[in-house]
Amino acid sequence: MEAGMLLEISGLTSHYGRIQALKGIDVQVAEGELVALVGANGAGKTTLLRCISGVQGVTGGSIKFAGQDITKMSPEARVGLGISQSPEGRQVFGPMSVEDNLRLGAYRRHGPDIKADMDRMYEMFPILHKKRELPAGTLSGGQQQMLAIARALMANPRVLLLDEPSMGLAPLLVAEIFRTIQALKDGGMTIFLVEQNAYAALAIADRGYVLETGAVVLTDQGSRLLNDDKVKEAYLGL
Numbered sequence: 001m002e003a004g005m006l007l008e009i010s011g012l013t014s015h016y017g018r019i020q021a022l023k024g025i026d027v028q029v030a031e032g033e034l035v036a037l038v039g040a041n042g043a044g045k046t047t048l049l050r051c052i053s054g055v056q057g058v059t060g061g062s063i064k065f066a067g068q069d070i071t072k073m074s075p076e077a078r079v080g081l082g083i084s085q086s087p088e089g090r091q092v093f094g095p096m097s098v099e100d101n102l103r104l105g106a107y108r109r110h111g112p113d114i115k116a117d118m119d120r121m122y123e124m125f126p127i128l129h130k131k132r133e134l135p136a137g138t139l140s141g142g143q144q145q146m147l148a149i150a151r152a153l154m155a156n157p158r159v160l161l162l163d164e165p166s167m168g169l170a171p172l173l174v175a176e177i178f179r180t181i182q183a184l185k186d187g188g189m190t191i192f193l194v195e196q197n198a199y200a201a202l203a204i205a206d207r208g209y210v211l212e213t214g215a216v217v218l219t220d221q222g223s224r225l226l227n228d229d230k231v232k233e234a235y236l237g238l
């Protein structure tokens with residue numbers, strides 16, 4: 001293992017029946033890094049995240065976390081190791097209060113730390129504090145996205161997996177979500193960010209990967225991918 005490499009994906013393949021969704025993926029995320037995975041609809045982004053969190057079967061290759069092979073580990077055990085995902089489409093529990101949603105994120109943990117972490121979340125997302133007693137379903141789309149991220153953080157993860165956090169949000173809210181992600185990175189969090197919004201994702205990423213029909217076709221520093229002619233043409237509409 002390279003020094004500081006937290007997540008190491010090698011030659012990963014995954015299938016839906018006879019359809020091969022991932023065709024041998026190599027992706028690494030170092031401790032403290034913000035890595036973006038961009039690609040069009042159906043490229044395999046969600047499938048890769050599902051393989052990392054363990055809810056999708058792998059047909060070949062390996063996933064290592066902090067040097068340990070987790071390829072066959074249960075999703076629960078992976079959460080225990082510190083892999084936490086904020087799923088696509090937010091998926092907060094609508095009838096439950098904001099605070100109960102947060103508490104649910106810490107379901108594997110006990111003790112006074114949980115209260116301290118919740119206070120930290122409220123500090124980071126003041127609007128969640130203001131609305132903590134309201135049903136999560138009454139929040140706006142952007143606020144629900146923040147709640148989903150905060151809930152994932154309540155597991156006290158070593159790596160945060162984000163699946164399309166900007167999906168369905170108005171441009172102002174998109175900017176706010178990406179500022180939040182940047183702030184988390186600045187605070188030392190390791191983040192693997194999957195996005196169709198290639199421009200916003202690569203703009204804040206240390207490094208990026210471009211996925212096309214189940215294969216990584218380009219990888220480089222985020223800023224260099226932003227200036228790559230092929231990326232500009234295919235993903236940024238420039």
Ligand SMILES: Nc1ncnc2c1ncn2[C@@H]1O[C@H](COP(=O)(O)OP(=O)(O)OP(=O)(O)O)[C@@H](O)[C@H]1O
Nearest residue numbers: 016019021039040041042043044045046047048196
């Ligand atoms: N449940 C499924 N059964 C069969 N094929 C699937 C299933 N889910 C995804 N696929 C196929 O696997 C490929 C990768 O899909 P995936 O959802 O991972 O892409 P994506 O890049 O995340 O796209 P999106 O942005 O739409 O979520 C696509 O060709 C898709 O049609």
